[in-house]
Amino acid sequence: MPELPEVETVVRTLEHQLGTCTITYCMVKWDNIIAYPSVTQFIEKIQGKTIRSYHRYGKYLLFDLGDMMWICHLRMEGKFYIQEASEPMNKHVHVIFDLDNGKQLRYHDTRKFGKMYLYEKQEAHHAYPCFSNIGYDAFDERIDATYLYRKLHPKKCTLKQALLNQEIIAGIGNIYADEICFALGMHPETKVYRLRKKDFEQLIYEMRRILLGAIRSGGTTIRSYTSSLGIDGRFQLKLKVHMKKGGECQVCKTLIKKITVATRGTYYCPQCQKRR
DNA sequence: CTTACCTCCTGCCCGC
DNA sequence: TGCGGGCAGGAGGTAA
Numbered sequence: 673m674p675e676l677p678e679v680e681t682v683v684r685t686l687e688h689q690l691g692t693c694t695i696t697y698c699m700v701k702w703d704n705i706i707a708y709p710s711v712t713q714f715i716e717k718i719q720g721k722t723i724r725s726y727h728r729y730g731k732y733l734l735f736d737l738g739d740m741m742w743i744c745h746l747r748m749e750g751k752f753y754i755q756e757a758s759e760p761m762n763k764h765v766h767v768i769f770d771l772d773n774g775k776q777l778r779y780h781d782t783r784k785f786g787k788m789y790l791y792e793k794q795e796a797h798h799a800y801p802c803f804s805n806i807g808y809d810a811f812d813e814r815i816d817a818t819y820l821y822r823k824l825h826p827k828k829c830t831l832k833q834a835l836l837n838q839e840i841i842a843g844i845g846n847i848y849a850d851e852i853c854f855a856l857g858m859h860p861e862t863k864v865y866r867l868r869k870k871d872f873e874q875l876i877y878e879m880r881r882i883l884l885g886a887i888r889s890g891g892t893t894i895r896s897y898t899s900s901l902g903i904d905g906r907f908q909l910k911l912k913v914h915m916k917k918g919g920e921c922q923v924c925k926t927l928i929k930k931i932t933v934a935t936r937g938t939y940y941c942p943q944c945q946k947r948r
Numbered sequence: 949c950t951t952a953c954c955t956c957c958t959g960c961c962c963g964c
Numbered sequence: 965t966g967c968g969g970g971c972a973g974g975a976g977g978t979a980a
Contacts (some may be wrong), residue, residue, distance in 0.1 A: 673973075704956075729976085749958090749975055764958090783957045785974070805976090828950070838975080845974075919959095937972070 674746040676810055676843030677779055679696050679884035682752060686777075687726040689754055694722045694772040702766035705779070707802070709786040714790050718742060718769075730799055730842025735795070743789040743802055750786030770820040800903050810843040817872040824864040824872075830861035832869070832933045833877075842877070848886070850877050850914040860931075860938050866948040874914055880910045885910065899944075913939040 673808040674682065674932040698715045700706055706714045717740065727734040734744040744750070753765075761768075767779040767788065779786070791804045797798050797803050807823075808815050823840050834840060835849040838851075845851070853860045856871075885912035889910065912922055916939055 693960075747956095748972090781957095783973085785956065785958095787975090824977080836974085934951095935973080 673749055673845055673847065674750065675731060675845035675848055676728070677844075677848075677883055679731050679733055679746065680887050681732055681890050682746075683728045685728045686752060686754075689714060689815070690723065690771070690773070690775075690777070692722060692724060695769045695777075696772050696940060697770035699768045700766070701768070702784055705766050705786055705788055708789045708791070709937070714788070717783070717790055728809075729803065730806055730838060731845065732806075738915045739793055741791050741793045742799065743800065745787045745802075745816075747783075747785035748785065748843060750779065751782050753780055805839050806842045807838065807840045808842060810841050810879060815876060817876065818852040820875065821869050821871040824867070827864055829858060829864060830933060831856075831858055831862045832936070834939060836934070836936065841879070843883070846936050846938075847911070847914045848879075848882060849936075851882050853910060853940060853945060854913045855882060855926065857944055857946070858938055860933050860946045862948050864917045877889055911942060915939065 695718055700711050700715060700717050703711050708714075709717075716736070721737040721740060721742075723735050723742075724738055725736040727736065731745060731913050733744040733746070735744075743872065755776050755778055757770065757774075762780060763780075764782045765780050766784065767780045768776040769779075771777060779788075789800070791800050791802075794800055798806075807924050808819075820840070827834065829837070831853060832849050835852055836846070837842050843853075852875070856870075856875060893920065913928050916928040918924070919928050921928060921941040921944060922942045926941055928939055931938050931940070
């Protein structure tokens, strides 16, 4: 499940491996991947465009095409591969881009949950319809304790729900939400209105420390996720609670528990993480 | 406003 | 060994 660090890894890898290149031909094999505009329009407009730069916003990838912006969300299992046209086609490749450097950029997505958008380029990110409900990126300087307190203190939701809410902080998914709760020593079901400004300062610090650590190790791999070019992240070795049910807590040796919070599988240490 | 539930999909895991 | 059922999960949608 690509979250902020994995998407960052994909962006950096594609930028490094492809650089500036032109899309000469596009083929869509599963229509529902294309969220906007229509499949026909998407193909028509993207062919002939040059990828000028690569960006990330929350969990979204952005390809700057000059006059247009191509935006992708990998959801659960989306991956990009750069391959020779002669290499065998995997059955889970749903969108194919021929490039002027002779290679193909292939979008692979086992569950077909990913989405692609193609818009006229806008000045600001929030001008794109797919970002209308997306808040600041986790590394955006506008996220500070005051901002989080103002946004979250009136809410009745739990800490884990708040971390997963892309309208407040963009980029955190199920894995890092669990890791951040552990780092804070807070139970994932702690109500956010119990948190003080000081807690939010700590939250921002731990969130960025964990996300940066994951970016440095190339993103996390759990079951399905590999960044483009088959490079696996190695952060899974450093996960402290996520997917560790029945394992010993590294701090206190208590067994890690798994519960469900807002329909998400949630892992935590019952000793280190207390409700407030 | 909040919560609950449904949809999209496939692979995996379980029980028989 | 195989088959059917249940389940996970990011985000958007709708209903209550």
